[in-house]
Amino acid sequence: MAYHSFLLEPISCHAWNKDRTQIALCPNNHEVHIYQKERSGWMKIHVLKEHNGQVTGIDWAPESNRIVTCGTDRNAYVWTLKGSMWKPTLVILRINRAARCVKWSPRENKFAVGSGSRLISICYFEQDNDWWVCKHIKKPIRSTVLSLDWHPNNVLLASGSCDFKCRIFSAYIKELEDKPAPTPWGSKMPFGEVMFESSGAGGWIHDVSFSASGNRVAWASHDSTVAIAEGGKTPVVASLYLETLPLLCLTFITENSLVAAGHDCYPALFVYDAERSTITFGGKLDVPKQSAQRGMTARERFQNLDKKATADNKEAVLESLHKNSISQILVLEGDKAKCTKFCTTGMDGGMAVWDVKVSSQSVMSLPCLLTLIFCIMA
Amino acid sequence: MAKNTLSSRFRKVDIDEFDENKFVDEQEEAAELQGPDGAEVESLLRQGDMMTAFHVALRNPPVNTKNAVVKERAQAIVLRVLTSFRSSEIETAVRSLDRNGVDLLMKYIYRGFEKPTENSSVILLQWHEKAFAVGGLGSIVRVLTARKTV
Numbered sequence: 001m002a003y004h005s006f007l008l009e010p011i012s013c014h015a016w017n018k019d020r021t022q023i024a025l026c027p028n029n030h031e032v033h034i035y036q037k038e039r040s041g042w043m044k045i046h047v048l049k050e051h052n053g054q055v056t057g058i059d060w061a062p063e064s065n066r067i068v069t070c071g072t073d074r075n076a077y078v079w080t081l082k083g084s085m086w087k088p089t090l091v092i093l094r095i096n097r098a099a100r101c102v103k104w105s106p107r108e109n110k111f112a113v114g115s116g117s118r119l120i121s122i123c124y125f126e127q128d129n130d131w132w133v134c135k136h137i138k139k140p141i142r143s144t145v146l147s148l149d150w151h152p153n154n155v156l157l158a159s160g161s162c163d164f165k166c167r168i169f170s171a172y173i174k175e176l177e178d179k180p181a182p183t184p185w186g187s188k189m190p191f192g193e194v195m196f197e198s199s200g201a202g203g204w205i206h207d208v209s210f211s212a213s214g215n216r217v218a219w220a221s222h223d224s225t226v227a228i229a230e231g232g233k234t235p236v237v238a239s240l241y242l243e244t245l246p247l248l249c250l251t252f253i254t255e256n257s258l259v260a261a262g263h264d265c266y267p268a269l270f271v272y273d274a275e276r277s278t279i280t281f282g283g284k285l286d287v288p289k290q291s292a293q294r295g296m297t298a299r300e301r302f303q304n305l306d307k308k309a310t311a312d313n314k315e316a317v318l319e320s321l322h323k324n325s326i327s328q329i330l331v332l333e334g335d336k337a338k339c340t341k342f343c344t345t346g347m348d349g350g351m352a353v354w355d356v357k358v359s360s361q362s363v364m365s366l367p368c369l370l371t372l373i374f375c376i377m378a
Numbered sequence: 379m380a381k382n383t384l385s386s387r388f389r390k391v392d393i394d395e396f397d398e399n400k401f402v403d404e405q406e407e408a409a410e411l412q413g414p415d416g417a418e419v420e421s422l423l424r425q426g427d428m429m430t431a432f433h434v435a436l437r438n439p440p441v442n443t444k445n446a447v448v449k450e451r452a453q454a455i456v457l458r459v460l461t462s463f464r465s466s467e468i469e470t471a472v473r474s475l476d477r478n479g480v481d482l483l484m485k486y487i488y489r490g491f492e493k494p495t496e497n498s499s500v501i502l503l504q505w506h507e508k509a510f511a512v513g514g515l516g517s518i519v520r521v522l523t524a525r526k527t528v
Contacts, residue, residue: 063477117397127511143401200404200525201525201526202523203523220412221521222519223520223523224520226518241477241481241516241517241520242514242516243513243515244514244515244516245515245519
């Protein structure tokens with residue numbers, strides 16, 4: 001587990017390159033900064049200045065090495081590395097509100113942008129016109145789209161939005177790809193078709209994630225719940241009511257478990273039991289160092305009673321690694337099926353890398369036990 | 379000056395009603411629960427059976443209806459039960475609830491905070507403390523984000 005404090009402001013969004021030596025992040029302004037991992041820390045090597053508004057989403061395509069950014073200026077740019085400079089290409093999204101999130105598809109031939117215009121723009125490159133064009137998915141979205149995640153088949157797209165629903169759409173572009181094979185979510189997938197819609201009871205959906213196989217989708221909602229839906233003729237939805245503050249981001253790390261973090265400033269593990277259709281809380285993944293308990297004098301006791309109406313000596317200091325809400329979580333090593341490292345960034349301007357060790361003691365009906373190994377960065 | 383500045387009737391128009399993008403909650407087909415049975419709760423309280431009265435009072439919460447009268451009545455019944463509990467028994471009562479029950483209790487407690495009476499705040503705060511110990515911050519967040527209020 002390693003923590004690096006990049007800034008004093010929140011990190012709005014971040015993305016990693018393929019070999020995890022460079023990180024692109026937005027330091028809560030109109031720019032994107034790219035840092036290179038050096039032996040002794042991180043060095044800023046590029047500053048991408050083109051947006052006129054805060055950059056709200058960054059995604060780095062691992063194979064084609066292109067970065068897509070979207071911002072509150074209602075634009076998206078695709079950046080390609082030419083020599084040692086990143087050159088932007090404007091993508092007209094045809095939206096009249098801010099763009100909120102962007103994701104490359106698994107095959108990197110298209111990307112999706114969620115916006116406050118209550119629609120999702122699916123953008124792909126048209127060779128003939130040498131231009132990025134976009135198609136809109138509008139119905140039945142009724143509010144801002146906050147999060148997106150692609151299914152491994154490059155066609156289905158999960159979206160979480162402020163109208164309290166998680167939906168799976170088909171983003172099939174016939175100019176780009178062949179008809180996709182049937183999936184548990186359905187077999188007919190024309191563009192814009194709603195393959196799944198969650199019931200709208202609850203809060204804004206902050207983040208969605210497909211599992212590695214694409215058969216499950218999980219979402220974190222503002223009413224402090226996390227839910228998983230399993231695809232099928234009638235999708236089975238399991239949800240867990242949390243006792244903590246709402247979660248802001250989540251990702252699957254194995255087919256049965258996911259890691260999520262949010263306003264409580266620590267990542268937590270959740271385990272899904274497919275047979276019983278339940279989600280259970282697997283534990284906090286942040287082990288605070290034990291602060292020494294020193295004794296209190298009688299004077300301090302009375303002072304506490306006077307000031308705080310309690311005689312406890314609990315200091316109002318966060319013991320977690322992140323000192324403010326965690327807003328984004330990304331898998332670093334392994335993929336969503338067997339993640340071994342994941343990274344969190346948050347409003348405290350810091351980035352933490354967490355290690356996951358899977359101990360292979362899996363009994364058939366029990367989920368895998370996960371233990372953590374902490375390695376301090378030299 | 380133009381003639382129509384004399385009239386200010388336009389200021390009373392609620393323009394949100396005419397907004398075509400206005401978000402309207404979906405009408406759910408769920409049955410409209412009418413709130414707990416007041417008579418049954420009264421008789422249980424008279425017999426001194428607090429726990430059963432408590433559970434009966436938390437049945438049929440009027441979450442799906444928009445009828446303010448039904449909601450007021452349900453709130454009054456629940457508040458009556460909550461105030462008739464002794465402080466020492468509150469914890470056992472809260473522990474006997476499941477997760478949904480704790481969330482529902484929190485909703486009633488916050489509803490009770492809205493209109494404080496002579497002694498209600500004190501007893502509600504005691505209930506709040508015990509319910510918070512079981513439900514945590516999540517249960518309070520669910521009260522704040524609930525689209526269907528009790």
